[in-house]
Amino acid sequence: MKRSKPTNFGTNSSPQLPRKINSRAQLRDLQRAMANALFRPLNPQWGMQKRWIDGSSMEAVASEFIKPNDRLSSFERLEIYNRQYWFRTLDCLYDDYPGLRAVVGERRFMKLATAYLSRYPSNSHTLRDLGNRLEQFLTEEPQWSAPREELALDMVRFEWAQVVAFDGPAKAPVTPDDILDTPAAKLRLGLQPYLSLLELNCAVDDFLIAVKKRESDVLRGEASNAMEAAPKAAVRRKRVRLPKREKVYLAVHRHDNMLYYKRLDPEAFAILSSLGRGSTVEDACVEAVTASERTTIDWSAQLKDWFDAWSSLGWFCRRS
Amino acid sequence: MPANAFNGFTEYGVGIGLRVPHYRHILAKKPVVDWFEIISENFMVDGGRPLEVLDSILEQYRVVQHGVAIYFGSADKFNREHLRRLKRLVKYTNTPWLSDHLCWGSVDGRYTHDLLPMPYTFAVARHTAEKIRAARDYLEVPICVENVSSYAEYHASEMTEWEFLSEVVELADCGILLDVNNIYVSSQNHNFDPYDYLNNVPHHRVGQIHIAGHSKFEKYILDTHDHPVLDPVWKMYAHAIKLAGHTATLLEWDDRIPSFDEVHNEALKANKFRDKQLAATTA
Structure with missing residues (x-):
């Protein structure tokens, strides 16, 4: 494959661009230079940084490839795009991760989101996927969510699971007729791709419900407020009490295209997880029941109830 | 030129963009609308509510796909997964034509989610045209490319x-x-006469027209799609349909979206210009 010759556009050096674009390689150089400028975080006043990564003047860098006009310098014209990039992407994360925002606080959330996007710029054609590496980022750089690292990680996993449940793929559910002739010792069931099973250390489900309720209350208040220009940050919001540390097993799924989260017993979680890994129904159940500390329970009745419920929710499908 | 090869020989009238705040109204009231434009990327998903809504819309309305992320002008090759999903949606909606922007927005697999201007050179035109042809051959649907609004120009443009x-x-x-x-x-933003632009594009290729509102700042204008259409734009629209004929027209309103009726009524103002133009040509 023909490749463009190495340039300094992917580096910290200020770009030196050809004044003519006569090839795809030169076009790529120009686009790399502009993208690198756009991906650089804004300064605290929401403007473009005055210096390039190597310390050279950003005005000089911008004027390498952007024409000034009678009202705006090259810097100012490039700054419009730099600001739009960050406003758009931060706005998207702000809307999609209200739980994480509540965990770390609004101001720190913006810093965290900026650091995240600086390290992991979008790799997808859709903004839906913008947070697809947030969990990885928070694992790699826990300082952004300290001292609530564990809670923040739980919340991000939970909020990403909702993205998946909202519009993730669905397979045809398995019907009783499909499995009638297969004994439990041989039966392997797949789980719907939109279903996420989460083992969490905090009750982020209740917490997120409270956060969303608070946000909708604030929105209602804002809508009826004649002083509509009050900036968001100035609105006084009552904090939602952070969740206590407790083990929670959660299934995040959809039913009739509505999003749901359902708490699971530890044994139920173990069975579903085991099925997801490819175990037979019999092995998954035996393993979970054997490991359980509960003794005063009619396991056959309990297992039947669970499997009936999961089947009616359409969680089972054929394994691919 | 109401119908041509570039809009699949259709005569679609005046449509509006399908937007989330209007879903409930549209699905419940089923208002009469010539057609809806959908943002392709919003429906290039694998399941769930977006596709359920699309199914309901397709039962009642004509739909045309408008994309925001093909990036014909990116130096990168196409994202094959993107094109595969797009083709699946094209078959699903049976869109008579498909539009996206004459711009770039990604490089080295990193996405800006913006519609960035191109350097206007012959080499770049050839590269971009090749990609449009390749996309059309793969997607098997006529393609219209949209001129973007821009805030910067390159030294390299010729x-x-x-x-x-x-x-x-x-x-x-x-x-x-x-x-x-x-x-x-x-x-x-760039100090040219917009009528020079209108007068000097190949009018027989115009398959669709967009109208929208914008916001004026001290030193530049931003394409915000959060206002009614302003008078200078309506005048240009009248001139455009004089040159190109009454063409499928779409109002974009993407931010601070008012009620469905307000958006639709704003779009329907386009008919006034069509009637005037028809009266002028038949007089």
């Missing part, structure tokens, strides 16, 4: 934007989605 647009569409043999608001915004 022709005007309308010359570049004309060069690309002739080389690609594709249609134009003529966004008259974008022409107006760019003309103010």
Whole structure:
């Protein structure tokens, strides 16, 4: 494959661009230079940084490839795009991760989101996927969510699971007729791709419900407020009490295209997880029941109830 | 030229963009609308509520796909997964034509989620036209490319934007989605006469027209799609349909979205210009 010759556009050096674009390689150089400028975080006043990564003047860098006009310098014209990039992407994360925002606080959330996007710029054609590496980022750089690292990680996993449940793929559910002739010792069931099973250390489900309720209350208040220009940050919001540390097993799924989260017993979680890994129904159940500390329970009745419920929710499908 | 090869020989009238705040109203009231434009990327998903809504819309309305992320002008090759999903949606909606922007927005697999202007050179026009042709061959649907609004120009450009647009569409043999608001915004930002633009593009290739509102700042105009259409843009629209004929027209309103009726009524103002133009041609 023909490749463009190495340039300094992917580096910290200020770009030196050809004044003519006569090839795809030169076009790529120009686009790399502009993208690198756009991906650089804004300064605290929401403007473009005055210096390039190597310390050279950003005005000089911008004027390498952007024409000034009678009202705006090259810097100012490039700054419009730099600001739009960050406003758009931060706005998207702000809307999609209200739980994480509540965990770390609004101001720190913006810093965290900026650091995240600086390290992991979008790799997808859709903004839906913008947070697809947030969990990885928070694992790699826990300082952004300290001292609530564990809670923040739980919340991000939970909020990403909702993205998946909202519009993730669905397979045809398995019907009783499909499995009638297969004994439990041989039966392997797949789980719907939109279903996420989460083992969490905090009750982020209740917490997120409270956060969303608070946000909708604030929105209602804002809508009826004649002083509509009050900036968001100035609105006084009552904090939602952070969740206590407790083990929670959660299934995040959809039913009739509505999003749901359902708490699971530890044994139920173990069975579903085991099925997801490819175990037979019999092995998954035996393993979970054997490991359980509960003794005063009619396991056959309990297992039947669970499997009936999961089947009616359409969680089972054929394994691919 | 109400119908041509570039809009699948359709006569679609005046439509509006399908937007989430209007879903409930549209699905419950089923208002009469000539057609809806959908943002392709919003429905290139695998399941769930978006596709359920789309199914309901397709039962009642004509739908045309408009994309925001093909990036014909990116130096990168196409994202094959993106095109595969797009083709699946094209077959699903049976869109008579498909539009996306004459711009770039990604490089080295990193996405800006913006519609960034191109350097207007012959080499770039050839590269872009090749990609449009390849996309059309793969997607098997006519393609119209839309002129974007812009806030910056490159030293490397060697022709005007309308010359570049004309060069690309002739080389690609594709249609134009003529966004008259974008022409107006760019003309103010780059000091050119918007009527020079309108007069000098190949009118027989115009398959669709976009109208929208914008916001004026001290030193530039921003294409915000959060206002009614402003008078200078309506005047340009009247001129555009005089040149290109009454063409499928779409109002974009993407931010601070008012009620469905307000958006629809704003779009229907386009009919007034069509009637005037028809009266003038038959007089």
